[in-house]
Amino acid sequence: MGNSEILVDATAGVQKRKIFSAEEIYQLELEKVFGRCWxxxxxxxxxxxxxxxxxxxxxxxxxxxxxxxxxxxxxxxxxxxxxxxxxxxxxxxxxxxxxxxxxxxxxxxxxxxxxxxxxxxxxxxxxxxxxxxxxxxxxxxNFNGFVFGCLDPEAPSLREYLGEMAWYMETFTSGGRAELLGPPLKSVLHTNWKLPAENFACDGYHVGWTHAAALKVAPAGPLGQLAGNTGINTTEAPGIQIATRHGHGFGCIWNAASSIHRGTALNDYLLSKQPEVAKRLGEWRGKLFMAHWDATIFPNCSFLYATNTFKVWQPKGPGEIEVWTWSMVDKEMSSELKRNVQKEAIRTFGTAGTFESDDAVNFHGCMRTNRGPQTRKGQLTNSMAVGFDKTHPELPGVISELSFIGETAGRNFYRFWDEVMDAANWDEIRAANSHWTEDWLAPETRDTNGNGRNQSDHFEHRQTQVAGK
Amino acid sequence: MASASVSPDLHQQVLQFYYREARLFSGKQYRQWLEAMVDREIHYWLPIADLRYRADRRPPPEFVPSIYDDNYDDLEERIRRLETGLVWMEDPPSRIRHLTTNVEVYGTDVASEFDSFSNFLVCRNTEDTDETLTIGAREDRLRLRDGNLTLLRRKVILGQRVIKDTNLYFLM
Missing domain, CATH: 2.102.10.10 (Rieske [2Fe-2S] iron-sulphur domain)
Incomplete structure (x- = not known):
């Protein structure tokens, strides 16, 4: 942040409440996050x-x-x-x-x-x-047809900025196969832009509880079984959390593609394309092709792969956003399937969506409490499964294999938010590229030079950094 | 589309139909509305369009995004979700009030079907202080069968390009 206050300790998984409500922090975000990121x-x-x-x-x-x-x-x-x-x-x-x-x-x-x-x-x-x-x-x-802009001429290329996230997104965008159906739906939410961005990056935890009603009437399946957050009924880990450089990340549930949509048309289509994807991009991305993803591209772009919704959270002050929502389809789909996918995507995550309507009450509730001068002091947590974040022999980025329900990608979101708010310029951010995970990863995967730090060391390290400015 | 005016009796019957609908909506008695007032062949539609210059000659998009594009079963599923008791936004419940005005009714090529135009105002109060107004128009096709009217088609038209309410999960 460039001042004496620590706002995020991503290693412990905590962030100060004020980052969601303070006007001066929001004004800095417009310069340092929105003025510099893609x-x-x-x-x-x-x-x-x-x-x-x-x-x-x-x-x-x-x-x-x-x-x-x-x-x-x-x-x-x-x-x-x-x-x-x-x-x-x-x-x-x-x-x-x-x-x-x-x-x-x-x-x-x-x-x-x-x-x-x-x-x-x-x-x-x-x-x-x-x-x-x-x-x-x-x-x-543009990345496979998705057009991004950046206001900072010193920023890395879009491809470098997306980094390892691009490797994952190739799964469904390679060759420009994905497209968006617009114009976008637009609606106001009284919340801070980081709350839905964080939610889409990592929050499988809320699905069973926040969306209990929608899940009760949704088709039974990998997602339907989550209703009520009473247990996860599978014999193996149902999915993973993935975090990549520059704050991007997602949670995925294996074999859950299209499980929010009714009918089998989308699933049948994806199954018909899956062998080709697996052959061209390898076994892991073949598996990801049939998974359901909740993802955020830092800072304010989120999507649900296989629910086919694509969103931008447009900031309108610290406590307000506009939600812009497109439907995401595959160009090779028949017109009939595109129409069906668009209908299902909007029915669930549009402005009157069966799932979308559940989220606003919580996003709003997380904000309205901050009017209380005592309430807004202190910190909030993103510490689920801290210690399980690791590198993986085949998957790029930082992975938690404990469950798709986790906060790995959320910690990563705030980690990069803190870094970009702190950095004087892109050169400083680039300089950290080679060791961005060193003070984060679980002990057994820290590098052999002993660069890992425990949580209290991290806090001291950060305080030293800040004091030195 | 609209051709001839209808009898005062039928006009009165349509007004009663809309007032009853507004009362059921205001009481969130959506299932009663569905079962008593809605045709099995209903198409309930709320399309959106972006702001374009008048001289824009481009056709509308092939796949028009619609906030509602519901048939009978879609509406029934939405109502069933509300009935689960698990919609946290509705507990404590929101308060909602529907007003219906500017009703015009016309005959169509089909003797038992009528086109109508109406305006509506919905005031929704959520939590302790939140209040939103949604004002719009409706183009309906009504069907008269055995003396009873049912809603066969509804197109909802809103002036808000950016929806000011946090969601439109209420019927209009």
Missing amino acids: LFLTHESEIPKSGDFVTTFMGEDRVLVVRQADRSVKAFLNSCRHRGNQVCRAESGNLRSFICSYHGWTYGIDGSLINVPLEKECYGSPVDKTNLGLAPVAKVE
Whole structure:
């Protein structure tokens, strides 16, 4: 955080309550997290043609994302260089130019200023348009069709940023096979953006209790049996937790693909594709292809693979977000199956979703308590199965094989949040790449140089770091 | 679509139908509503659209996202979820009030079916202080059978692009 206060001890799995409610922390997040990390913008399938555009947010900045004549995608701050007015007021469309509604300044789809009305008559001399184009988003890149932007020119490439998470996401996105069906549903939640992001990264724990009602009426199966959180009825570990560099992570339940959807159409489709995926990407990703995933790409993009919902948590202050929800399908699916998958995804995780509706009461409840000046002191925990986080001979990242119910990916989320809030720049973050797990992993998997630390050592280490600033 | 006005008696019957529906909704007596007032062939639909410029010539998306795209069994399942007693948001219960206004009724090509337009206002109170208003329009197809009206199709139209309530898990 760059001050004397420790806000996160990810090794112990605790974080201060104030990170969810303090306005000054939120303002820093807009700079240090949303101003520097890669953020989801759109999917290529939403803007297929030259001049196609969507408008969205990067943190609280309004941005315009446009398909160029050369098929590349550019993004700009959606703000006229004259008085700052929003140059594009639609959510999507196809245009040859963007005309500001205030005085008519006109920008090309490449962001360049191409016309200033009454220039000759009223400016006296020609306006130098070369420096008055729309401010570009520093980097726009896509991963298998998913378009992300980054406002920091010093950031690593999207591929490096996704890192090991990209290895996992190849499972269902390779070759650009996944696409999103928009426009997104949008709704307000009175919560901090980190709560749902953390929830999607790791929280299999809440499924059986929060969603007990939805599970009671859902199809019986690997998820249905969780209703009531009374026990997990399987003979083997039902899944794992996975955490990767830069705060990304997910929990997966083996052999649970499509288990929230009714009917067998999606499962039959995935089964028909599974042998090819296993052959091309190997046995583990073949297994992951038939798993159910709850995942977060740091900071604010989450998805449920095999429930086919894809979300962005747009921050609107420390205590409010907009939830944007797309349905995620495979391009090769028949139109009938796409429609069916979209219906099931929205029925469960849309704005009136049978599962979605359960979450708001808790996300809201976690926030409204913080109005109490005594309540908001202290810390909250993310310590489930601390000590079980390990490296794995075949799976990249940090893995907990104890259960899909865990907080490994949650600890990782706050670990990176703390790191990015603390770091002066991307070079500092890069410098930690080679040893980002050293003070974290369980003793038996620590490196042979004895770099592992126990929890109290970690706290002292962090305090020394902070004191040295 | 709408052709001829209907008799005052039928208009009165439709008004009574909507007032009864609003009363059942306000009491969350959704199963009574389903069983007494809804046709087995119901399509209950709440599509969404993004904000586009008037001159936008692009067709709507092939797969229109819909907050509700329910048939009879889908509605029944939603109601069954509420009846489990495990919906924490409803315990303590929210309070909800439905108003229905601006009712117009017209005959159609089918003698036993009528089109109607109406507006609604829903006020939902949750927890101790939270209150949301949802205002919208409905385009309904009603069916008259043995003197009883049932709801055959409903399209709900909302002005909110970003839904201000935390969810729309209530019927409109």
